[in-house]
Amino acid sequence: MRIVESEGIIVFEILNSVDRPLGSDEKLTVANPAAKAVACNAQGVFKNKGIMEINKTAIDFGRNISKVLTT
């Protein structure tokens, strides 16, 4: 999977997922990188983070945890 951002549009390029045969790539386009929480009267809501921020935080965490687990 690759994630590409251009002018506020996020495109997920999903390659060869298990439920599709090899070679049948797919693109998922998302227009709203920091979406709205579902209900303002909820007893708790998660922060609305942008997709690229979510992706970068996950990369950093993955790197750190791999370093910790393999040493």
Next chain:
Amino acid sequence: MLYLENENDDYANVLASIDGFSDGLGIKDLDIDLNEVAHVLKSMRHQFPAQGGSEMASPFKKAANFLCYFVSQQPIKNPFPESSVGSILVQITNHQNSMLGLYIAFDALHEATIKRNDGDITLHNKISLSKHSYVDTVQACAVLTPSSHFHLVSVFLEQMCYRANPEASYKIAF
């Protein structure tokens, strides 16, 4: 980050987390069952095992329900390699879904807001664990199911958040 107004936004956020986490681990090829990811996100919203449903739930209950469904549905099909997760975790069946589910739940809870009668409280500090506790947590969570573990996981996440954010806890009573 989860339980957003548009379910497709949940889907995009979870895929972005999976992509980044696996990239950080140095994994080039990951088999993701996209139908299972979509099923997890539908189930966590529409089969919410607490009064008032997901719309009235605390972030701990929301994160717990996501984690239980993610681990039990097992959307990541191939285990992570030993070169990425070490010799202990690689032996635990379903470690890949436990690790990713925990990561997404922890990340969602970071900066989450709890709405209480005495005011809103934001969880500014991330959940943090020692290597030893992390390995034990991944192992314990690798067998989660929503029907058996939702309430326990909810309390577990709540207590970990309170450890990182003591001011968010209710007053200790005993």
